[in-house]
Amino acid sequence: MLQDREDTYVASAYAVEVMSQQDLEIVSIKIPSGEFGVGDVVQAEIVIKNHSDAEVSSDDLSFEFVASKDPVLGNGDDYLISSGHTAQEAVLANSTVTTSIEFVIPADATAGSVYVGVYAQLPSNYDELNKANNIQRTESAVLNIPEWELNLVTLGNGQVNQDFAAMR
Ligand SMILES: [Ca+2]
Numbered sequence: 001m002l003q004d005r006e007d008t009y010v011a012s013a014y015a016v017e018v019m020s021q022q023d024l025e026i027v028s029i030k031i032p033s034g035e036f037g038v039g040d041v042v043q044a045e046i047v048i049k050n051h052s053d054a055e056v057s058s059d060d061l062s063f064e065f066v067a068s069k070d071p072v073l074g075n076g077d078d079y080l081i082s083s084g085h086t087a088q089e090a091v092l093a094n095s096t097v098t099t100s101i102e103f104v105i106p107a108d109a110t111a112g113s114v115y116v117g118v119y120a121q122l123p124s125n126y127d128e129l130n131k132a133n134n135i136q137r138t139e140s141a142v143l144n145i146p147e148w149e150l151n152l153v154t155l156g157n158g159q160v161n162q163d164f165a166a167m168r
């Protein structure tokens with residue numbers, strides 16, 4: 001019996017050590033490709049993997065979306081699309097979940113095709129083994145924002161403006 005207790009102690013001490021090496025990973029983000037304009041709603045499908053023995057509660061996890069013209073996230077051409085999207089459900093220990101989150105194309109969007117990146121945001125006390133895998137982007141530049149879509153918003157009543165331009 002004493003032997004059993006020692007084994008239990010050793011096992012839980014080991015488990016505590018593993019738990020301190022928490023790691024959440026964004027495995028992928030997918031959005032339907034197509035043309036979007038300012039104010040349009042886009043639905044992102046995000047796969048999240050929790051590599052630790054502790055669940056990550058929905059309150060502790062939120063997401064931020066960025067647009068990037070090149071495949072690199074974190075350099076100068078990126079701009080924020082939308083932030084503060086709280087997770088809809090907890091990510092259980094050692095599990096993978098797929099979640100859908102909607103965001104809206106912001107008024108300061110620029111025309112062109114962009115990659116959509118997602119950042120997982122966790123509390124500052126979430127001690128992670130690897131923070132580099134908290135970001136992920138779409139495989140290709142799937143979000144296409146045509147110039148005319150932006151003109152509709154910028155000029156307001158875009159059809160009238162276009163008609164006047166045609167008459168000149
Ligand atoms: Ca991570």
Ligand SMILES: [Ca+2]
Binds near residue numbers: 071072073077
């Ligand atoms: Ca970029």
